[in-house]
Amino acid sequence: MSVGHLHRRLSAIFYADVAGYSRLTAEDEEGTHRRLNASLDAIAAAIETHSGKVLHFAGDAVLAEFDSVVNALTCAVDIQRALKAQNDSVPDDRKLQFRIGINLGDVIVDRKEIYGDGVNVATRLEDLAEPGGICISRPVYDQVKHQLELGYEYLGERKVKNIAEPVRAYRVLLESDAAAAPKIEGPRPRRGVATLPQLLQTAPMFVGSTQPETDALEKVMSVDDYADGHLFISEGEGGDALYVIMEGEVLISRKKLAGVGFELHKKIGPGEMFGLISLVDSGPCTASCRAVGSVKAASLQRSAFNLLFNIDASIAYQFQYLIARQLAHDVQMFNQLLREIVLSGDETKIYELFRSDSVG
Amino acid sequence: MSYNRSEFKQHFPSIAAHLGPTGIEIFTHALVPTEAAAGDVLISCGARSDTLYLIRQGLLAISIEADGNKLSLGEVGGGSWVGEITMIEPGSATTTVIAKQDSVLLALSNDGFETLRKDHPKVASSLLKALSLDLANRLRSTRQLLIKISEDQYFVESTGNKKEDRLAALGRTLMGLSRREL
Numbered sequence: 030m031s032v033g034h035l036h037r038r039l040s041a042i043f044y045a046d047v048a049g050y051s052r053l054t055a056e057d058e059e060g061t062h063r064r065l066n067a068s069l070d071a072i073a074a075a076i077e078t079h080s081g082k083v084l085h086f087a088g089d090a091v092l093a094e095f096d097s098v099v100n101a102l103t104c105a106v107d108i109q110r111a112l113k114a115q116n117d118s119v120p121d122d123r124k125l126q127f128r129i130g131i132n133l134g135d136v137i138v139d140r141k142e143i144y145g146d147g148v149n150v151a152t153r154l155e156d157l158a159e160p161g162g163i164c165i166s167r168p169v170y171d172q173v174k175h176q177l178e179l180g181y182e183y184l185g186e187r188k189v190k191n192i193a194e195p196v197r198a199y200r201v202l203l204e205s206d207a208a209a210a211p212k213i214e215g216p217r218p219r220r221g222v223a224t225l226p227q228l229l230q231t232a233p234m235f236v237g238s239t240q241p242e243t244d245a246l247e248k249v250m251s252v253d254d255y256a257d258g259h260l261f262i263s264e265g266e267g268g269d270a271l272y273v274i275m276e277g278e279v280l281i282s283r284k285k286l287a288g289v290g291f292e293l294h295k296k297i298g299p300g301e302m303f304g305l306i307s308l309v310d311s312g313p314c315t316a317s318c319r320a321v322g323s324v325k326a327a328s329l330q331r332s333a334f335n336l337l338f339n340i341d342a343s344i345a346y347q348f349q350y351l352i353a354r355q356l357a358h359d360v361q362m363f364n365q366l367l368r369e370i371v372l373s374g375d376e377t378k379i380y381e382l383f384r385s386d387s388v389g
Numbered sequence: 390m391s392y393n394r395s396e397f398k399q400h401f402p403s404i405a406a407h408l409g410p411t412g413i414e415i416f417t418h419a420l421v422p423t424e425a426a427a428g429d430v431l432i433s434c435g436a437r438s439d440t441l442y443l444i445r446q447g448l449l450a451i452s453i454e455a456d457g458n459k460l461s462l463g464e465v466g467g468g469s470w471v472g473e474i475t476m477i478e479p480g481s482a483t484t485t486v487i488a489k490q491d492s493v494l495l496a497l498s499n500d501g502f503e504t505l506r507k508d509h510p511k512v513a514s515s516l517l518k519a520l521s522l523d524l525a526n527r528l529r530s531t532r533q534l535l536i537k538i539s540e541d542q543y544f545v546e547s548t549g550n551k552k553e554d555r556l557a558a559l560g561r562t563l564m565g566l567s568r569r570e571l
Binding site for chain 1: 483556
């Protein structure tokens with residue numbers, strides 16, 4: 030194709046891949062690969078049945094193209110229903126579940142492949158889908174909303190990597206979801222994900238807080254989406270905010286200790302927090318905290334916390350108490366283990382201190 | 390025994406800095422003057438404890454005890470404090486504190502603290518802020534020491550790598566003794 034005369038067309042772009050594929054492979058390489066092959070064959074067959082075209086497979090992912098968004102979404106729904114039926118008898122930790130993203134976009138066609146932002150957006154929508162779920166963009170939604178008897182849930186404007194404009198995303202509600210929730214339009218928090226006020230009222234560290242207190246806190250906290258791999262806190266560097274996870278997982282890790290062979294490696298999820306000590310001072314953090322997959326989290330900057338404190342807001346006092354209590358608990362836990370070591374003479378227990386240590 | 394503001398500031402500068410002049414006034418009123426004779430046990434490892442003791446004068450010895458085994462951590466004197474952990478969160482004490490000399494203390498029990506929280510929330514919070522800063526530093530130093538111990542460099546060089554020394558160093562760091570002892 031010569032420069033200035035690229036072949037373009039409007040396509041419904043379908044992108045699917047397996048949720049947690051690396052974990053599944055690590056646990057059972059051959060079995061996972063066999064099941065992946067069977068699923069990819071079934072997906073390819075469904076795409077063909079719905080007049081779509083598989084452009085390529087990349088590991089556990091499939092990129093396909095349809096002339097019709099209705100066909101693309103019907104195909105995706107059929108695939109998810111079939112895979113769900115297959116997965117029903119499989120234990121949760123061994124389920125092979127696909128996430129599917131669908132976008133409608135103007136793409137460049139070259140060497141039997143498609144290129145461009147339209148494709149990137151489809152892969153990002155796939156990231157936003159839940160395992161076993163489907164996520165579509167606004168242009169797809171506009172085409173299918175009156176055509177297909179499905180429920181749709183607006184997820185809001187989502188910033189996606191390498192795409193300038195935020196993408197308006199919709200989650201497709203399948204069977205049980207659709208029965209539980211009527212068709213919804215307009216902004217609404219994603220189901221299964223607590224809003225910040227809900228989180229502030231139910232997360233363990235905020236239990237006992239009153240409504241005005243959580244309201245004040247909500248005003249100074251900021252909710253943001255973070256991409257896979259985002260480094261919230263870096264070991265050895267000063268932290269400046271407390272984070273409360275709303276959605277997704279964060280990996281807490283520490284450098285491997287010489288001679289011990291032990292590495293702290295712990296995942297935390299919704300409702301849990303990290304960076305507490307950062308609210309008290311700016312000394313070096315003792316662990317790194319990194320997003321595993323996309324993460325939504327509320328953050329409270331030390332400066333905002335100090336501001337709350339100085340304007341005499343009672344929530345700041347409540348918070349200060351929670352911080353003191355957590356620190357007291359950590360010191361108590363260290364002391365208790367030292368006491369056990371004194372009692373047993375077993376010094377290897379020192380390393381238990383690392384294992385059970387909460388990361389401030 | 391009355392306790393004036395400038396004396397408090399002089400003895401406990403890190404707490405005073407957070408309380409401010411009015412806060413010091415309120416806080417010192419909430420403290421209960423207490424005397425301990427040499428040998429008195431103020432806090433006993435394993436027993437329930439809920440009181441913070443600020444040391445105005447004297448000397449207290451801190452140790453970790455378990456079934457007759459004892460690990461001495463060190464001594465603290467005027468300007469230091471003990472018992473803040475269980476004042477914040479009452480429960481079993483994990484260290485033993487014994488008066489080594491006749492001592493003059495200022496006590497604040499958890500009940501006293503709760504009253505302070507209710508009547509003067511900002512003063513109570515400022516106290517917690519000062520105590521938290523100290524706790525955070527102690528925890529951080531303890532974690533750093535654990536890393537040093539695990540790398541097995543520190544003790545080979547400095548103490549010949551004896552187990553008791555390692556444990557005592559951890560306990561001292563945890564209690565903040567490396568900075569606050571006499």
